[in-house]
Amino acid sequence: MIRHVYERVSRARCIAQVIVATDDDRIAAVVQEFGGQAVTTPGSLPTGSDRVAYVARTLHDADIVINVQGDEPLIEPVVIDEAVMPLLDGNAAPVSTLIKRITDLHELTNPGIVKVVVDRDMNALYFSRAPIPVSREGDRTEWLGRHAYYKHVGLYAFQREFLARFAGMAQTPLEKAEMLEQLRILEHGYRITCVPTTFESIPVDTAEDLAKVRSLLSAAAGAGRTTA
16 A cells, blocks of 8 residues: 555646655555565654655755655645645645545545635634534534535645744644644644545545455556556
């Protein structure tokens, strides 16, 4: 799985270098076996973004650092470029991320799928595992027709200097309650720009997710052989 992520990320136009930040020596060994670059980080670091920040300390030539989670084997290179654009355009927010419109009620009520609400300028107001906003009119089956709900696609683009600052911030109450590291940014008063995308993220969090991704990769490989 990590090789799929590594190779897809490498194809993004905005990427100059791909490094796997991991606290697991087994993952680092696998990356090195297929010729990738990996850095082993301390196991005490609380989140993936803290691990990325640990590695980014030595990336003095990088202005932007992107955190792509290792459980996204179907990540599309173009969406990485989409996420970076606000920072390249001089957006004042130090962080940008991706969101996608929710069209399925199961996704809205699934705590494994992170929801986000945004302001008029597409800056994040809050992230939650609960359905937000809650509609006080009608039952849940009517919610999607009453409001635009968004889910978070777990990819972050950081201004490198801000990423170092993020790693020095204390974890916050909401971050700990929701187990969502991006809330640390909001609780400390900084903005996160959200970029709408049509990309359908399938992070591998369960055995069911893994089976689905394997099926999609197998089908894609089969289609490629047929075309050839």
